[in-house]
Amino acid sequence: DVKVTQSSRYLVKRTGEKVFLECVQDMDHENMFWYRQDPGLGLRLIYFSYDVKMKEKGDIPEGYSVSREKKERFSLILESASTNQTSMYLCASTSPGGGNEKLFFGSGTQLSVL
């Protein structure tokens, strides 16, 4: 079965801390994505990567960065956490080709910034 694993289910951090959210997929997918999910706003794309060492900004990249050193791992970094980054973070992956762009999601990391 396809699996996207996010290392933490819940995280509590303090304002100003540097935060790392880790995501690993075991499907050999080229493409990986980070979304955040907020009530009433749906899922919004933060960053994505189509290949190792490659990254592109999504719709709301401010305050975030990413790292893709290995194909299976995509990390989201909050350089200096702020309270408005309290949210559910979802990692997803997919593979180009096959005529579809179906994303496979992890279970999410609920981050609270105090």
Place this chain on the structure above:
Amino acid sequence: GESVGLHLPTLSVQEGDNSIINCAYSNSASDYFIWYKQESGKGPQFIIDIRSNMDKRQGQRVTVLLNKTVKHLSLQIAATQPGDSAVYFCAENRGGTSYGKLTFGQGTILTVHP
């Protein structure tokens, strides 16, 4: 029905009824659409997809209808069960070379009463 950027609608049905969840999209260039189901505490799970060269696609107990003229998508669930209770999201791709970059609707909360 749901639309990107607005309130989270709700749908309440009795077990065994058919459910219809609606979604409006705005991007005429979108050529691929997906429905996701998200249960409490989990990441979104793929239900069914449809490409823009189709009007209808059926899965197990689910049917997706696409009306490109009015940019409308619907998900029909037959014989709804309590396990179908979840938030349902529609998503559209952004066309062109934006592979895997999906735009999500706000979600519709489906509650199934036994």
